[in-house]
Amino acid sequence: MLLLPHHNRYPYSSINARSDYSWPEGKRLAFYIGLNIEHFAFGAGLTHTPTVPIPAPDQRSFSWTDYGNRVGVFRLFDLFDSLGLPASHLINTTLFDYAPDIVAGINRRGDEIIGHGRTNAERHGYMWEADEARFLAEVRDAIAEKAGQDVRGWMAPWMSVSHVTPDLLDEAGFKFLMDWPADDQPVWMKTRKGRIMSVPYPLELNDSPQMLVRASTPSEFEQMIIDQFEEMLAQSERQPLVCGLALHAMVVGQPYRLRALRRALRHIVDHPQRDRVWFTRPGAIYDHCVALPAGTVTGG
Template structure:
């Protein structure tokens, strides 16, 4: 039995090689709007129910539909105001259900990365071939509708298997060469990018995507008031910004248009964005740009540093 997931090595945060982002920026900041599609009556998965109540789950479905009808426009206009290009964690069925949303994001040069096909269809119970086909379908759909070669992955509803990262990287290479399948958001172990072990040996990284800053976790799980969430975002930024003096850190705000874009929550969110983007030495960017820059400039030195520390201190 594995004692850990074996995706990455233990690598102490202290005394890593120093990271500086483009133009000498000391910290990277990105926003990841989850733009999702939920089915009212999805196929039954024996490992997880899509809705807590018997069908029809009108309440759960309709608030998520609110996100695509109303909340998306509201958040998009706010990100426009602060010059933030979203990195969309996309349920790719949205390309067929709401192509107008895809078009608005394309016009703003937002990034599209895969969040599976539907957020009500899970990886649990899939064979390797089934999971490969699902990942390939989502990447091909993004390319068909946006022209983008999908770089990142967040498993639908955070469901994944032991094969997920290998399959995503392999399918990305098959479809798009080294431009496809280069990062994951499914690991929450660090505040900097880290090299990930794959059976293909492809250069692949984990880009920090914070569940703690995720609006669904804040509002639906931790039951936070909007003002507390906004303050938490600023406090999280302040700590990472301070530590970035030593080596570049990353802050991500994962959002959902049916959560943070509700009218009573927008003011606190806007105040946090205003505060964060007022810092000139912060790189406001996308998940793909972080992964590409890290792989080009810091991946090899990071792997070398990990190996050196393993030799010095022992362990994997």
Template sequence: MLNNRIPYTAIVDRPKLLLPNKKKMAVWVILNVEHWSIDKPMPRTVLPPPMGKPLIPDVPNWSWHEYGMRSGFWRQYQALVERKIPTTLAINGNVCVSYPRIASAALEAGWEFMGHGFLQGPMHNLADQEKEICKALDTIEQFCGRRPTSWESPGLTETTETVDLLRKHGVKYIADWVIDDLPEIIDTPHGTMTTIPYTVETNDITVYALQAHRSQEFFDRGKDQFDRLYAEAENNVRVMAISIHPYITGVPHRIKYLEALLDYIGSHEEVEWMTASQIGDWYGNELQRLSGK
């Protein structure tokens, strides 16, 4: 069973870890940019289809996402760049081709490019998963000059082969496994894969698109999540993820709550803002330190 590849460990039994710069908590921001094809069913909808039957092209729901790529992204980009927050860009490989303005801005800002499939859609629907993984990684590498070492599957979807195929093609860190507040190790035939603590709760898709909360909820939930983890980090390091999408928190009536959450977290001195691979590299170094190697 796939889950047996990650043996159970209790958070209270984890060895004492040390963050860079003597900080006690790591926070990483994941900005998801995706390519939605107007000639296919939408990965997610804001308006239910008329009479319950999906129509193609789905202009209103495709446009909902497209607004994020044209306007919403740039509000989030400004919020992150002005605060000098290291950012992980979870990017569909084809965004480098279809939205080069966005990819170029992220590259110029020095953000980490994290593989996020080639087009937005479940890994289970791919006829040749390995080919599509390589296509995504190759396209990103050609664009930014660096092959991604981190990955977030679209919708966090995986088959029993996904982790092995990703590791085979150079990915070392994965965000799909929302199982702990610290990284974990998955063994593969091609070396170990490190899980990076991700979130389905401090994630704007869940808060707004699925649970339909008021705009204030993203800040309230994020603050509560941070406060508890920050307190627990007195005993051992904690990692918090904030996952955002341009068409969700990039809209005018929500952006201020993202900005407020970033400012609140940034006001705490014991926080280290990091990216996916920085967290993965740090954890690997810690395992070596603890083993005495």
């Protein structure tokens, strides 16, 4: 028998063989928005680009990403306000000093900050364990000090992890992570000193890979959002599910993409079965699941 390397964080579990439960007020589908608000170094490190990269310092790509922090994110705040939608924000901590208006907008809305590293110009999965532990503590402490929130959730820049990242997150006080897109329900993951919850985060229903990598149009992404929501709403009759929508300020913050996103979100908030939908944030999903009877949530 061939034994493949395995992470041993959670056992295999068929979604059809799990305990049933509901979200608050008997709702069946949890819907949340995860907005990535990212900061890049000028002429150094990793970056996003909507076009062919040019040699460093590549001011085109830097300026395009900075558009998200100067314009796009505030257009998105306005959109969420107009629809009465909560959101969570995966934010690089270097933005706390660079763009304090963003943090003020998040706190004004009462939204949740998810730890998302210092900058998306770097990945941390290559770090030695002691360096990674300091890195996670630095992010945690910056969110508490600069944003006034006790951070509980984590999403790594570029979804980069090391073999010990879940252990270090647990030991640093994080309660859940979002960079293991293996399920449509929360899953407990084992750590060397206990456990940490994986809250579903979409790699597919994500504007960056869909529109920057796969070249989907805004209208195509709009239809993806609607189709994902409709199918998961139907499937949630059998199981409680989490429908996350991953966005980036510099991607859907562009006006022509924002218009398509507005149509998709309007479809969701005006849905005739919205009484079956819990419009929420990842931290609230964690709180609900951790309060369920032991063994209800699958995994470690």
